[in-house]
Structure formats: C-alpha cells, structure tokens
Amino acid sequence: MPLARVLSCALIGLDGELIEVEVDVSRGQVSFTVVGLGDTAVQEARERIRSAIKNSGAQFPFNRKITVNLAPADLRKEGPGYDLPMAVGILVASEQLVADLDRAVFIGELSLDGRVRHTHGVLPMVAVARDHGATRVFVPEDDASEAALVDDIEVVPVHDLAQLIEHFSGRQQIEAFDRSTAPQNGSQAGTQALDFSYIKGQEHVKRALEVAAAGGHNVLMMGPPGAGKTLLARAMPSILPAMANDEALEITKIYSIAGLLPSETPLVRERPFRAPHHTISHAGLVGGGRVPRPGEITLSHRGVLFLDELPEFGHAVLEVLRQPLEDRLVTISRAQGTLTFPANFMLVSAMNPCPCGYFGDSGRQCTCSDGTVARYQKRISGPLLDRIDIFVEVPRIDFEKLSAIEDAEGSQQVRGRVEAARSLQTTRFSDNGLTCNAEMTPVEVREFCQSQLDDGAQSLLRLAMNQLSFSARSFHRILKLSRTIADLDASSGIESRHLAEALQYRQRHLTA
Ligand SMILES: Nc1ncnc2c1ncn2[C@@H]1O[C@H](COP(=O)(O)OP(=O)(O)O)[C@@H](O)[C@H]1O
Numbered sequence: 068m069p070l071a072r073v074l075s076c077a078l079i080g081l082d083g084e085l086i087e088v089e090v091d092v093s094r095g096q097v098s099f100t101v102v103g104l105g106d107t108a109v110q111e112a113r114e115r116i117r118s119a120i121k122n123s124g125a126q127f128p129f130n131r132k133i134t135v136n137l138a139p140a141d142l143r144k145e146g147p148g149y150d151l152p153m154a155v156g157i158l159v160a161s162e163q164l165v166a167d168l169d170r171a172v173f174i175g176e177l178s179l180d181g182r183v184r185h186t187h188g189v190l191p192m193v194a195v196a197r198d199h200g201a202t203r204v205f206v207p208e209d210d211a212s213e214a215a216l217v218d219d220i221e222v223v224p225v226h227d228l229a230q231l232i233e234h235f236s237g238r239q240q241i242e243a244f245d246r247s248t249a250p251q252n253g254s255q256a257g258t259q260a261l262d263f264s265y266i267k268g269q270e271h272v273k274r275a276l277e278v279a280a281a282g283g284h285n286v287l288m289m290g291p292p293g294a295g296k297t298l299l300a301r302a303m304p305s306i307l308p309a310m311a312n313d314e315a316l317e318i319t320k321i322y323s324i325a326g327l328l329p330s331e332t333p334l335v336r337e338r339p340f341r342a343p344h345h346t347i348s349h350a351g352l353v354g355g356g357r358v359p360r361p362g363e364i365t366l367s368h369r370g371v372l373f374l375d376e377l378p379e380f381g382h383a384v385l386e387v388l389r390q391p392l393e394d395r396l397v398t399i400s401r402a403q404g405t406l407t408f409p410a411n412f413m414l415v416s417a418m419n420p421c422p423c424g425y426f427g428d429s430g431r432q433c434t435c436s437d438g439t440v441a442r443y444q445k446r447i448s449g450p451l452l453d454r455i456d457i458f459v460e461v462p463r464i465d466f467e468k469l470s471a472i473e474d475a476e477g478s479q480q481v482r483g484r485v486e487a488a489r490s491l492q493t494t495r496f497s498d499n500g501l502t503c504n505a506e507m508t509p510v511e512v513r514e515f516c517q518s519q520l521d522d523g524a525q526s527l528l529r530l531a532m533n534q535l536s537f538s539a540r541s542f543h544r545i546l547k548l549s550r551t552i553a554d555l556d557a558s559s560g561i562e563s564r565h566l567a568e569a570l571q572y573r574q575r576h577l578t579a
C-alpha cells in the first residue's frame with residue numbers, strides 16, 4: 068500500500084510552517100498511532116477521524132496498522148486543524164482515494180459526522196501556506212472568505228469529507244472560492260464608536276486624547292465618579308487613525324487565531340478597542356492556554372487597551388503589562404518553548420483619585436484620610452506610571468452647565484487632524500520601522516526631537532529640567548509628546564508652546 072503525504076500548516080504565534088502529514092497503512096498488529104502531536108489532541112483526533120470517515124461513505128481501515136507522522140517532529144502542533152489532512156492521508160494510503168496532492172494544503176477540524184468545522188487561525192495558516200509555495204488550500208467552508216483574504220492561492224471551501232471524496236474522484240468537483248463575490252469591506256473604522264460631539268465640555272481632556280491618538284501615547288485620566296472618564300475613553304475609537312491594509316490583515320490574523328472573526332466580513336478594518344474587566348486573569352490578559360490564544364493585550368494590538376478603574380486591577384496583572392509596554396510584544400513561555408505575539412497597543416486608563424472618589428473635587432468633601440489617598444494612588448506602581456505619557460485630570464461638570472453647553476466638535480474633524488499628524492510620522496519613520504512618536508527610543512528622540520527644538524523651547528526645557536527635577540525617562544517622554552504636539556500643528560520645529568503643552572501632561576501628585 069502506498070505511503071500518503073498530505074500538507075498542512077502549523078502556527079507559531081502569527082507565523083508558521085508547513086507540516087507534512089505522512090500516513091502509512093499496512094498489515095500488522097491492528098493499531099492507529101499518531102506521532103508528533105500532543106497527547107490529548109491525538110486521542111481526540113483519532114476518535115473524530117475514525118467516525119468522520121465511517122460517516123462519509125468510506126471505509127476506515129479497522130483491521131490495519133495505521134501510522135501517522137506529523138513532520139517536522141520537533142515543531143509544536145496544536146489544535147484540531149490536522150483532522151482533515153490526516154483523514155485525507157488515511158483515505159489515500161488505504162487506496163480509497165486517488166488525489167493529486169501536489170502543493171495542496173489541507174486545514175480543518177472534523178466533526179463526528181464528517182463535517183469540516185470552523186477552525187481558528189485559518190487566515191494566518193493560509194498566509195504561511197502561500198508563502199511556502201502552496202497553490203491550493205482546502206479549508207472549512209465557513210472559513211473560505213477569511214482564507215480568501217490571502218492573495219495568489221486557490222481557496223477550496225469544503226463542507227464535509229464526503230464532498231471532498233466526490234471532488235477527488237472526479238464525480239462532483241468543488242468550485243474554488245470566487246473572490247469577486249466576497250464581501251471584503253468589513254466594518255468601516257469608527258462607525259460604532261461614540262462621537263466626541265456627544266461629550267459636552269471637557270475640552271482639555273479631549274485635546275489630551277487627541278494628542279494621545281496622534282502619537283500613540285499612553286494615557287491616564289483621573290477624576291471623581293461621574294466626571295465622564297469612561298465616556299471619554301469609549302469615544303477614543305472614533306478619533307483613531309484608519310488602518311493601512313497590511314495592519315488590517317495583521318489584526319485579522321490575530322482575531323482569526325482567537326476565533327473572533329465574523330465569517331461573512333472577516334477583514335477587521337477598525338482599530339481594536341478592548342476593555343477587559345478588572346477581574347481578568349493573567350492568561351486572559353497576556354494570552355496562553357493549551358492551544359495558545361492571544362490575550363487582551365494582543366487583541367489590542369494597533370489599537371487601544373482600556374483599563375477602567377485602574378487600581379482595581381490586581382497588582383500582579385498590572386505588573387505583567389510592563390514588559391509588553393516596553394517591548395510591544397509579549398512572550399508566552401510554555402512547556403514546548405516560548406512563543407511571541409505582537410502587543411503594540413495604546414494604554415488608555417482611568418481612575419478615581421481616592422477610594423471615595425472625591426479627593427480634590429470642588430463640590431464635594433472627600434472622606435478619605437491622607438494616608439488612604441496616598442495608598443490608593445500607590446497601587447499603580449512607579450514602573451507602570453513611568454510608561455504613561457499623558458496624565459490628565461477630569462473634573463466633574465454640573466448638570467446645569469452640561470445642558471447649557473452647545474454641541475462640541477465632531478470626531479470626524481478630530482480624526483482628520485490625528486491622521487494628518489500620523490502621516491508626518493509615517494514619513495519620518497519610513498526608514499526606522501516605527502509607526503508613531505510614542506515608539507521612539509532615545510536614539511530617535513535625539514534625532515527627531517532634541518535637534519528640532521528652537522531657542523525658546525531649549526531654554527524652557529532647561530528651566531523645567533531644573534525646577535521639576537526630571538528623570539531621564541521623563542525627559543524623553545516630554546520630548547516625544549512635544550514632537551506629537553508640533554506634528555498636530557504641522558510644525559517641523561518644536562517651539563516653546565508645544566513643549567509647554569507637553570509639560571502640562573506630566574504626572575502631578577494630588578496628595579500633600
Ligand atoms: N461631559 C459629558 N457630556 C455628556 N454626558 C456626560 C458627560 N460627563 C458625564 N456624562 C454622563 O454621565 C455618565 C457617567 O459618566 P462616566 O463616563 O461613567 O463617568 P466616570 O467614568 O468618570 O465615573 C455618562 O454615562 C454620561 O451620560
């Protein structure tokens with residue numbers, strides 16, 4: 068009997084490799100052995116494949132010795148996506164199917180009745196397959212429009228194993244997915260988000276959020292309950308710059324692995340906005356699991372991670388943010404080695420100034436002791452605060468004032484300015500591989516900020532350094548922010564008014 072070789076694909080983070088599924092069916096002691104997969108996964112795969120083949124009008128070779136090898140052996144292979152290639156291999160090796168498998172890749176989980184089920188991670192797997200020279204890919208029907216986001220590869224949607232058998236026998240060909248009919252639009256950026264015009268007053272906070280969006284800076288808003296912090300944060304998506312096509316595809320890959328793509332319009336066009344609850348687990352935030360899934364910080368990649376009521380998040384949870392905030396990716400260690408996911412997000416956070424919420428409020432007495440206030444604010448560790456560029460106070464506005472204020476500027480106009488500032492940054496960093504000002508390292512700060520300060524800004528900076536005793540980190544932070552503020556002003560030089568605004572956003576301790 069022939070040895071069958073069927074190609075599939077394994078993912079390592081967002082990348083991957085082609086897997087060769089070798090199947091040998093021979094006489095000998097009756098068995099079904101799979102080498103190269105994790106224990107539980109093998110057990111489950113064998114059950115599904117046995118039953119799926121039986122229920123597809125084919126014969127499962129029960130009285131034979133079946134050996135399946137997934138090569139390369141040292142590569143981690145997880146998840147149920149290997150069911151389909153293994154089943155095809157068994158049918159070929161047992162001479163029930165004659166198929167031209169050259170440069171064809173198979174991806175899909177089988178259900179017991181032979182249906183090919185929706186499988187997570189189809190988009191990144193198809194991209195890997197294409198990059199490794201595959202010309203055809205057989206995927207679950209549900210995931211075909213997702214697979215079709217990858218160019219230059221034929222996508223064959225498979226409903227069930229029986230249909231695939233008919234296809235290869237020549238009795239009933241499956242038509243390749245027609246890209247021209249595929250709805251590729253996805254949802255347009257910012258369509259569902261709350262509009263800035265809905266939020267009355269708070270002009271200085273909106274300005275701070277505009278600066279944050281323009282340069283990709285991390286923000287902390289502080290103010291009493293009901294001041295509108297959550298509202299303001301939720302309006303952020305409406306002013307974020309639109310995504311480039313390669314960014315959209317990158318985000319879509321992440322959401323594919325997480326199983327969060329709608330099947331009809333799979334392409335994610337809107338920048339992510341994630342707002343996990345403070346009870347979130349470590350794995351939920353950073354990612355992990357037997358079949359590794361991206362966590363919230365990766366789901367926020369190229370978008371916003373919103374942590375509301377920041378001090379309520381556990382100390383350990385906040386500490387794990389440090390490394391990704393610095394490196395813009397997250398490393399997950401696992402039994403079989405480590406894995407990285409991208410995590411280049413903008414942190415938007417909000418907190419009350421004290422447990423009762425009214426410390427520093429003009430209209431209401433705070434009932435907390437000085438010690439309680441200090442302890443509350445210390446829940447956010449120095450190293451985390453060090454990675455926040457913009458601190459902004461959000462005062463409460465009276466209801467009468469709220470109703471009297473006229474409609475504010477809409478998000479579309481704000482976003483227009485944000486995008487103009489971003490396009491200056493795209494040009495600036497075209498050789499550096501950065502996307503926005505917040506990502507500058509000290510080298511770029513010297514090149515693009517320090518050297519651009521005019522005389523007035525130079526002397527203001529010197530004065531501020533002396534009087535406010537800045538650390539090196541705060542110094543860089545102020546310069547990066549000034550760069551963004553100058554970009555919003557379409558100014559190539561950084562003037563003292565740009566620097567002065569940046570200084571407004573530094574952290575100020577409310578406690579005595
Ligand atoms: N500036 C504002 N403009 C319009 N509505 C506001 C404003 N500030 C607060 N609100 C209203 O008050 C409610 C409470 O605001 P919220 O954002 O939850 O406050 P916080 O998060 O600071 O406690 C909001 O749902 C909103 O309806």
Ligand SMILES: [Mg+2]
Nearest residue numbers: 296297298375
């Ligand atoms: Mg709130």
